[in-house]
Amino acid sequence: MTKHRILFVDDDPNLLSGLKRSLFRDFDVVTALGAKEAVGQLKAGKPFAVIVSDMQMPGVDGIQFLRAVHDHWPDSVRVMLTGNADLGTAVAAVNQGHVFRFVTKPCPAEDMRNVLDAAVRQYELIQAEKVLLEKTLTGSISVLVDILSVTNPTAFHRAERIGRYVKQLMDRLGIDSWELSIAAKLSQLGCVTLPESTVYKMLRQERLTREESEMVAKIPETTRGFLRAIPRLEGVAEIIAASVMPREELYAAIQDSKHDNIVTGAQVLKIAESFDAALRQGVPPVSVIANLLKRPEVFDSVIVHALDAISVEGRPANIQEMQVSQLHEGVVLEEDIRGKNDVLLVAKGQEVSDILMLRLHNYCQREKWDKCVKVYVFRGQSE
Structure with a gap:
């Protein structure tokens, strides 16, 4: 049976050695002398099921360290070890470091083993829920794509083309975003509310009736409404909804750096859609790129230039x-x-x-x- 990896972080080498000697039979114990060394261990190796950190350490204390662990390695269960068991420290550890258990020094080996067993069970529960959610999410996306392919093949195949363009743009620009990849696949989902003939006219840029124009304008918001009800697809929904906004308007509306992925994703999706629409009209790729570059207020020029790398039916x-x-x-x-x-x-x-x-x-x-x-x-x- 594979042992779960446990990371102990403390500034006392004797304490770390003692923990390793007493627990190595039950766990894969790794030790780090301080927060800096611990971060190196976290970045270098396989994930840890449990991270146990001392509170009082020089430089970065235990609360600061576990807060960083929560931000960057949230799946690891966090335990605080301290000789100063005051209420303020405990509250800060739970609120900021999202600590699972609070252990006071000295802690007998058997008590520590019991704490680690409980923490490992919590880790396994987190992993099981994560796998279930990912399978549910994958299944939901697959069903939505299948529905689009059956009810509106024209929109489905446009989404396929846009997905290929988006993937090539992501590779060229070094973008790693599962949300953007899924946004491309589901970008035309709102078309299920449109007649096939209207979608065909829209893609050929033929004249639409007033009613058809109103329906087409609602596609991104309709798609957003479909997706926001599905857990973990909120970001995908926001990328699709924001893709209709011109670049300058988008940047003005979303200035929080936490939403940079939405801004970039929306622009990549918008440019891929515009690129595809022009190609369907028979416009040569070089001319499409030149035309998009003439509208910097609408399209991000860095992303447009990356279109050079796209293979169009090549x-x-x-x-x-x-x-x-x-x-x-x-x-x-x-x-x-x-x-x-x-x-x-x-x-x-x-x-x-x-x-x-x-x-x-x-x-x-x-x-x-x-x-x-x-x-x-x-x-x-x-x-």
Whole structure:
């Protein structure tokens, strides 16, 4: 059975040695002589289940250290060890360091072992809840994406393209944000409230009726409303809602440095969406970038310049003709697919996914209908 890692932090080397000797059979004990050495241990190795810190240490005291641990390594359970058991110290330790237990010196080995057992159980509970929440979150996102793909394939495939552009921008700019990645995937979720024909007109930038324009304008806020009810997706919802704001207006509205990820994420998403919309109009990528750079009050020029690194359908491809019933995953439509009575089934430029492929095959069987369409087949795909 794997032993849980415990970090003891104190300025007394003899006390640390004694703790290690008495507890090493039950725990993987690591010691640090002071807060500075402890931070090095935290940054260098695997996570610790429990961190036990002395209160009185030179330089950084135990409360300051455990407060930093809570901010940067929140999963570790924190225990305070002190010879000064006054009420003020205890209150500060709990309120600032979010301490699980408060232990006074001297502490017999058996008592310390009992405290650590309780702290480890708390750590395991935190980890179990975290795994459950992550699985629930992943499942919720998957369901939302599937709903969009079935109810509004046009919007779904736009979200796929935007997701690819956002990922490439994040790689180029060195952005590490799971919230932005998910925001790109779910950015078009509000389109489930729109007719497919309206989404198609919106993406082609065709003239909309007044009612359609009002519906389209509400998409980000509608999406935000869907997502805010899901735990841990509040940041994703804010990125999507803020993506409609021009750069200068966004920076003026959100000046708190704690929300820098929302500001940057919203601009990356806005630029990716604008880039995609222009490409769908047939505007060359170089011209799209030049046009966006002419509007610095709306678009962040640093992010726009990063568009140079984006691969836009840059893979070697051949145009071929295929029966709709024979389309396979990965090909990209070179033309619209229109079914009986000229009903638009799928718009030009969309990549065929497994769900879209199944939907088209079912349509062909149900309607006893088929036709030949032009598609891009990329190198390495089966033809």
